[in-house]
Structure formats: structure tokens, C-alpha cells
Amino acid sequence: MDFDMETIGDIVVVLLPGETLEASITLEFKQGIEPLLEQNTKVVFDMSRIRFIDSMGCGVLLTSFKRLKDKGGWLKLCCITDPVDSIFKLMGFDRIFSIFENREDVVNAFKSSD
Amino acid sequence: MQQVVLEIKSHFRELPKARDFVREFCCRNAQWSFDEEDICHLELAVHEAAVNIIRHAYANRIDQRIVIEAHWFDDKLIFRLNYWGQSFDRDSVPPPVLDGTAEAGFGLHMIDCCVDEATYIQSEKGKKTVCLIKQKKTPESCVREAEEVNI
Numbered sequence: 001m002d003f004d005m006e007t008i009g010d011i012v013v014v015l016l017p018g019e020t021l022e023a024s025i026t027l028e029f030k031q032g033i034e035p036l037l038e039q040n041t042k043v044v045f046d047m048s049r050i051r052f053i054d055s056m057g058c059g060v061l062l063t064s065f066k067r068l069k070d071k072g073g074w075l076k077l078c079c080i081t082d083p084v085d086s087i088f089k090l091m092g093f094d095r096i097f098s099i100f101e102n103r104e105d106v107v108n109a110f111k112s113s114d
Numbered sequence: 115m116q117q118v119v120l121e122i123k124s125h126f127r128e129l130p131k132a133r134d135f136v137r138e139f140c141c142r143n144a145q146w147s148f149d150e151e152d153i154c155h156l157e158l159a160v161h162e163a164a165v166n167i168i169r170h171a172y173a174n175r176i177d178q179r180i181v182i183e184a185h186w187f188d189d190k191l192i193f194r195l196n197y198w199g200q201s202f203d204r205d206s207v208p209p210p211v212l213d214g215t216a217e218a219g220f221g222l223h224m225i226d227c228c229v230d231e232a233t234y235i236q237s238e239k240g241k242k243t244v245c246l247i248k249q250k251k252t253p254e255s256c257v258r259e260a261e262e263v264n265i
Contacts, residue, residue, distance in 0.1 A: 023165045024126035052133070052154075054161055055220040062217045083154045090155070090227045096214040 001025070001032035006103075011110050012036065013044040013078075013103055021050050021057030029060050037064055041073030044106050048079035053087055065097065074098070078106040116143070116186040124168045124178035124197075132164050132182055133157040136193065139184045143191075147251050156193070156248060159228035162221045163195050163244040171199030171242065188250075190230075195244040202242065204234045 004015040014036065018025065037043065045061070053061075065075045078100040080088070088094040100106035120135040122128035140153045148156075164180055172178045181196040210216065210223040225232050231247040 020130075022126075022129065022161070023168075024129060052157070054158065054165065055224050056165070056218075058220060059218045062214065065214065066217065082150075086151050086154060087158065087224075091220060091224065092212050096212075 001028045003032060003036065005036070008107050009111075010040075011042045011044060011107055012040045013046055013107070015046045015048070016050055019049055020052040021047075021060070022052060022054040023056045026056045026060050030063070033060075033064060037067050041068060041071060042110055043068060043073070043075050044103065044110075045075065045077050046079050046103060047077055047084060048081065050084055051081055053084050058087070058091065058093060061097070062093075074110070076100060076106045076109065078103055118184045120182045120184075122164070122180050122182065123176060124172045124180055124199075125176040126165070126168065128180075129161055129164055132160050132180075135182060135184070136160050140191075143186055148248075152248070152251075155228035156191075156246075159225045159232070159246050160193050160195065162225050162228075163193075163232075163246060166202070166221055167195060167197045167199065167244070171197050171202060173200070175199075190250055191248045193246045195246075197242050197244075198240055199242070201236050202234055 001017060003017060006013040014033075021029065043064070045064070061077075068075045076098040079102060080099055085094070088097070088099070098109070100109060118139055120131065122131050136157045137153055140148050140156060160182065167180055168174060178199060179197065183194040183196070185192040185194070204222070207222055208219070210219050212220075212223075225246065229246045230249045233245045235243040235245060237243070
């Protein structure tokens with residue numbers, strides 16, 4: 001799985017590929033994202049393309065979130081679409097993840113927390 | 115009552131067909147006034163039920179049958195997912211941990227949140243069924259929802 005990435009200082013913004021984050025691709029996603037989580041501590045997932053997420057998709061986001069948190073880093077999310085926002089609110093994940101409207105807002109939040 | 119049936123194989127790649135089936139069925143009956151969020155939740159409920167069947171009832175075998183029936187009644191919409199794998203005891207599944215420390219175990223809770231009722235049925239001939247029920251929206255329930263949003 002290929003990820004489009006943008007590096008802003010020590011922050012890596014990753015555009016999640018495809019329109020879904022679900023059972024059929026979570027294994028491939030985990031394998032693809034692993035090196036990125038290994039090499040970085042401040043990561044932003046741009047979710048502007050994701051129109052559908054299921055429980056396993058939420059699981060890989062939480063795994064990434066914990067992985068970075070455990071080594072003193074952060075994962076933040078931006079550009080959430082309405083269907084994903086609805087599921088996050090339904091499950092209470094909107095209270096776990098830091099979610100921002102756009103890339104600029106989330107990068108500024110990272111900088112202000114330095 | 116209206117009824118439509120879709121059969122898929124027990125493969126994750128078949129799941130978009132199940133979601134499209136739900137969406138098309140809901141849109142065909144637009145007089146029920148389900149909004150986009152309702153349809154997304156129904157898609158997710160059927161998807162999660164199918165994922166559970168593939169992973170647990172069929173132990174990830176990809177060549178098994180899942181037959182999805184959609185039924186419209188006067189007061190409710192029902193999706194029934196029929197399968198012939200291992201049986202499932204809903205009560206044996208612990209509640210999900212939703213504080214950010216758990217990374218899995220959300221599927222059944224998602225189903226419960228997305229529909230009004232989810233039941234798990236086993237017939238004598240080996241057929242098992244996940245039955246998902248969504249009540250029809252009434253003008254009163256729409257007003258109640260709007261009031262809750264405004265609170």
C-alpha cells in the first residue's frame with residue numbers, strides 16, 4: 001500500500017489512500033504504515049478520501065494512536081468526512097482522537113504543543 | 115411487505131456488494147424518510163454482521179454462503195443475514211472497551227448502536243441468522259430527534 005506523504009518540519013502528514021478503511025484492507029494498511037510509525041513520532045492522518053470505516057478500520061487507527069503515544073509521540077486526524085465523523089461520534093472515538101478540520105490547523109496544533 | 119435477497123460469498127471483497135444492496139434497498143423506498151446518516155448506519159450494521167460471520171462462523175473460509183434478505187414492513191425494516199457456520203453466543207462476548215486502550219472488539223457494539231434491535235437466531239437445520247431491525251421513522255420521532263440535537 002502506497003501512502004502520499006508531506007513532511008512539515010518533524011511532522012509527517014499522511015493522506016490515507018482509497019475510499020474505505022475496512023476489514024479487507026486493514027492487514028495491508030498495518031504493514032504499509034508500520035515503517036512510518038517506526039520512523040516518526042508526530043503523525044497526521046489526512047482522512048479526506050475515506051468515506052467508509054468499520055470496526056477493524058477504527059482498530060488500526062487506535063493501534064497507530066497507541067503506538068505513537070507509547071513512544072511519546074502523537075497521532076492526530078484531519079479532514080474527516082461526514083460518514084466517518086458520524087461513526088466516530090456513535091462510538092465515542094471523537095473523544096479519543098484529536099480531530100482537526102484541515103491540515104493547517106493540525107500542524108499548528110502540533111507546533112503549539114512543542 | 116417487500117422482500118429482496120442478495121447472496122454473497124464469505125470473502126471480505128464481497129462486502130461492498132452487501133453495502134450497495136442496503137443502500138439501494140433504502141433508496142428505493144424513499145418514502146420511509148431515512149436520511150443519509152441512517153443509511154450509513156444500516157450499511158455499517160450489515161457490513162459488521164457479515165464480517166463477524168466470515169471471521170468467526172466461517173473461520174475466514176472464503177467460499178461459504180451468506181444470504182442477505184431485506185424486508186420492508188409497515189413499521190420497520192429488517193435485514194436478515196443467513197449463514198451455515200459455527201453458532202454464536204452473543205452473551206459470551208464482553209462489552210467493548212471504548213476508552214482508547216482497546217484496539218478491537220467493537221463490531222457487535224457498532225451493530226447495536228446502528229440498529230434498534232439485533233438478534234442472533236439458530237434454527238434446527240443448521241441455519242443461523244443475524245436479524246437487524248430498524249424502526250420506521252414517524253413524524254413524532256423526527257421532532258424528538260431534532261429536539262435532542264438542539265439541546
